[in-house]
Amino acid sequence: MPFRLSRTPFGLPYGLLLWGLGTLLWLLVLAVELKTPGKLRWNPFSFWLQRDGLAAAGFLLLLMVCAFLRRRSKAYAPTLAEDGLMVMIILVFPIEVTVTLLGIAGILESVSQQAERVQRSLPVGGWYVVLGELVFQGGVTAFIGVTGSTVEQAGYLHEWHTDPQYGLRELVTIPLIYLSVFVMRVSISFLYLWVRGISLTVFVQEARARQSVVTFLAEFATVVLSVMIAVVYTQPGFLPVFSLCAVLVALVALLSKQGEAAERQQRTIAEMKILVGVGRALSNPAQTRRELFKTLYEEGRALFRADSLAVYLFPQDSIKPQVLEWQSVAVNRPQAERRGIEAQAQPSGQWQSRSSTSEHEIPRPEVDALGLAEWCIQHKQALRISDVEREAGSYGYRWLTERLPYRSWMGVPLEAEKKALGVISVASHQARAFSEQDEEMLRALGQQLVGALEKARLYELATVDGLTGLLNARTVRAKLTEVFAKTLAANGQMAVLMFDIDHFKKVNDTYGHEVGNEVLQHLAKMVRGKLRDADIAGRYGGEEFIVILPSTPVQGARDVAERLRRQIETRPVPTAAGDLRITASFGVAALPSSAATTPDRLVELADKALYASKRNGRNQVTVASQPESSLPAEHR
Incomplete structure (x- = not known):
């Protein structure tokens, strides 16, 4: 080198x-x-x-x-x-x-x-x-x-x-x-x-x-x-x-x-101070599971000096089969991957990353370690492996030596009222990285996580749209008011995107509302994958969505909207009725603007710009400074 x-x-x-x-x-x-x-x-x-x-x-x-x-x-x-x-x-x-x-x-x-x-x-x-x-x-x-x-x-x-x-x-x-x-x-x-x-x-x-x-x-x-x-x-x-x-x-x-x-x-x-700080962060009742896992990932790795922290949970919906699933929201993606790249899960345990210029596979070690997490659930006890290369075979998972890039792995079950909820684990590239004391701390962190998950579930019921997983209209309005006030106080910049699916009524009429729901869910997942952690996305109503971009100038907001529009246009939506091709129209409004005196006025400007996109042929982005006009809802 x-x-x-x-x-x-x-x-x-x-x-x-x-x-x-x-x-x-x-x-x-x-x-x-x-x-x-x-x-x-x-x-x-x-x-x-x-x-x-x-x-x-x-x-x-x-x-x-x-x-x-x-x-x-x-x-x-x-x-x-x-x-x-x-x-x-x-x-x-x-x-x-x-x-x-x-x-x-x-x-x-x-x-x-x-x-x-x-x-x-x-x-x-x-x-x-x-x-x-x-x-x-x-x-x-x-x-x-x-x-x-x-x-x-x-x-x-x-x-x-x-x-x-x-x-x-x-x-x-x-x-x-x-x-x-x-x-x-x-x-x-x-x-x-x-x-x-x-x-x-x-x-x-x-x-x-x-x-x-x-x-x-x-x-x-x-x-x-x-x-x-x-x-x-x-x-x-x-x-x-x-x-x-x-x-x-x-x-x-x-x-x-x-x-x-x-x-x-x-x-x-030092570890007790970090553990107390993590516990205080997890105890915040006003956070979604995504925000909860983000906090856990950032603070927990420092606590254990680990290279990875992962959470495996059973799905909350009891109708689905009780199969342990890795919660991918625990991974803090690099800044370069937060916009412009889509990650799709593959049955092989690899994640395939596609961009406009290249296509390559990125190993997901948290998925590869799913077998070890299942071992913790089956035996109802913690598992601490000092050297994966030497010890993985003892647990019947010899394939880990080829696919798991970590040398040390430790996981403890998550339980509530004697019911298994999942597993929390940490991993390190170094052998013998975790001690018995680390195992006890991971147990304590797991207990705090169980209580935090219940609080997050209750918070999501009140703030998150049940279909798409994005913030609901009431919550996103409150977030907009908060960001709007901070931007004005700092003489800063911000932007709002409003968009909805073109001819979405035809999708429902042709394929049924179940397929329409699949389209909305896919669109929401795609939007979450393209935004920064500081950006806020919500479902404003029906097939209409809103995105709040703090500290973003109007040209940057236009670029984000254009990137989302191209992604929606070029990527078919997999549904029960087959792959469907859809398009979306966008409206953009930004601060500073003499016309946007209140948060509601800013949303109104973005909504009118969205109507202008539909009037001019749909599947395009319109900025609020351009000529605006209204469009009847039946023509959306």
Whole structure:
């Protein structure tokens, strides 16, 4: 994947940092390593055969163990523990050995991080990114070793390990060595995060939020222990060094556990706040099921850090067979798909998207996961799958491994008075994404959803047209009044579309009212699929419909009307009597307009424009500013 000119994990600034700075640091390290051109100051191969070679391997292992333990916490972990170990290696070994050990440690740490990313199904980039990470992290730690050793030589006029002393100079020089290591590490870490698109302000806030005084003192104790290990190592005695190393590892492990506990606590608090907010949003009695599912989808995914949230329900009409159906209104479509593209369900579980320029299939994973939702209903229990590829076969749905793009899936049944209503589920592209705590939260969210669905049902009875599913005339008038007042107060723009089906009376007379109802239902569904979430559509009466377009100029409203008109004209309506071709006439009125002084006047202007479309031949769009005249209803 090519580098992009953006601050992202695989952007061009990130690539320049890896290869540019990484290479520069290695060149500086190499310049220090070379005593004379073409000749190394020491032979690393013979060193490992000496007595200090075993100690060097042991300290390298100690550094890697502590780094591994600290990375168990996913929070931003302070670097005091690792910096203390670097100071220990700087004090114990000469600069040549220090640079080699820390360079190897940086490379091994990078390899460990890449392996963890692969295990967690996170993107790792191309081979040049992986290799760049190795070059960069190895160069950083090696250069930190050079920096600390330089401070050591400046403070002692020689290297401390050759002539260990304990006095006032040591009390000053050793903290300076640690400070140089810490400043170098923090500076490069900040730069590393910045090129990855992470704000430095956010980093500091996160670090401060997780760093208490007690934790800081415990972290600093690892530095003191590391210095003590270096001091004790200069004196004969294996047992004291081993004991201090064991205490250091135990302290780092304890800090890691403490960090995980603090992270879980903060996460729980944040999740409870989100859950309360979702519950408050769901408890709003003045919302339809569509609005309810939209709120649930937007807020619920953040609660579970999920890539998908879906709701499966049995149809409310008891006449239909009780087959679990995926509620597609839970999906928040991309902005580009909200107008101009129609989605049609296919028996294969795929959704086919058709536009004027292309035709392609879009997988609908919520449909593909219907079998897992049915399992929850049949067994009346929650289902949590950590890895779909490995576990789907255990539930008799091996086909999921080919069609469900998620690695983790979790669903819980929705019940009211011991009656199964459906299933709510979340899914993630990462394996092992959901915990037992997440399952309990999903149960709580499901209970809130059951109550919200009943409120939405009652609200729809009062506000939604039972045939088309659009707002009824009374409700759409109230919405129009609200939008009209906000537009005037903001000196903004809005538009109203009025349209109805041409010669609809002939459809009823020829095919019957049942087929006429099918035509109205199909038209309403098509209109909902072409509008933005902020747009409002309603059935104004009979075969006449109204659409309110907030923040839309007159030309934009005309374009929307023309797009709807073409869609109605070119797409036959599937009915029990076969595919019927219909057309519709449109009228458009917009604000600002000197003639539209009230909401009712705006509707009247759009209605007159609709009559003008019919008078001029039907199947066209007329804007209210054009000549208007009335047309008897029998000629519609």
